[in-house]
Amino acid sequence: MKLNNTTAVPNVFFDKQIGTLRGSAIRVYLKIVRNLLGWRDENGQVKKRDWIAHSQFEKTGLSNRSVTNGIEELLEKQLIQVADYIGNNLSDPKQRKLAKRVYYSLLLDNSEKTTFQTEKNDQNKTQELLTTKEINYKKYSANERIPDHIRIQRIKDEQERKQIQRDSWNT
Numbered sequence: 001m002k003l004n005n006t007t008a009v010p011n012v013f014f015d016k017q018i019g020t021l022r023g024s025a026i027r028v029y030l031k032i033v034r035n036l037l038g039w040r041d042e043n044g045q046v047k048k049r050d051w052i053a054h055s056q057f058e059k060t061g062l063s064n065r066s067v068t069n070g071i072e073e074l075l076e077k078q079l080i081q082v083a084d085y086i087g088n089n090l091s092d093p094k095q096r097k098l099a100k101r102v103y104y105s106l107l108l109d110n111s112e113k114t115t116f117q118t119e120k121n122d123q124n125k126t127q128e129l130l131t132t133k134e135i136n137y138k139k140y141s142a143n144e145r146i147p148d149h150i151r152i153q154r155i156k157d158e159q160e161r162k163q164i165q166r167d168s169w170n171t
Contacts, residue, residue, distance in 0.1 A: 007033060007034050007037055007038035008033075008037050009030070009033050009037070010033075010106070010108055012108065013029065013033075013079075017077065017079060020077070021073060021074075021077070022069075022070070022073060024062050024066040024067070024069055024070035024073070025069075025070040025073040025074050025077075026070075027057075027060040027061070027062055027070060028057055028060070028062070028067060028070035028071055028074060029070075029074055029079060029080070030060075031052070031056065031057055031059075031060050032050075032052065032074075032080060032104045032106065033106065035047070035050045035052055035056075035104070036048070036049070036050050036104070036105070036106060037106075048105060049081075049083070049103045049104060049105035050103065050104060050105075051085075051101045051102065051103050052102065052103075052104050053102075054067060054102075057070075057071075068093055071093075071096075072093065075091050078107055079106070079107055080104055080105065080106060080107060081104070081105045081106075081107055082096060082102060082103070082104055083102075083103050083105070084099045084100070084101065084102065084103065085100075085101055085103065090102055
């Protein structure tokens with residue numbers, strides 16, 4: 001299944017960071033993610049950094065001050081990096097204000113798998129989407145018989161998942 005018109009957001013953001021951030025920082029982070037990971041070049045590569053004008057952040061519904069506060073919070077949490085064209089650090093708000101162009105990049109947790117940065121957008125490759133419901137079924141070998149009550153529960157779970165999927169088609 002190919003997901004068109006979507007932007008990949010690093011799992012570490014949802015798993016470890018979203019609960020610790022204010023709303024303005026979340027909006028700023030998602031705007032940076034959209035500008036970086038939401039675009040691919042002709043080779044299927046995403047941007048490593050992007051020039052984002054302060055006015056683009058304000059399109060998220062935030063005031064000028066809230067944007068600055070959100071950027072500061074993301075810098076403190078080491079989720080983003082801010083630099084000028086040649087790579088000079090612009091973590092100070094006064095430096096950013098004086099800079100002609102400010103470039104933003106994501107600082108991703110290296111332990112997280114970030115295939116969206118390196119993987120080409122291969123038309124022949126199918127993407128396996130797993131359910132978000134965490135289910136740990138015991139694995140049975142080919143010669144082992146699955147108990148009836150477990151088999152029945154698995155069938156019910158699968159039918160419920162399919163019905164939810166069918167219901168979402170109507171909306």
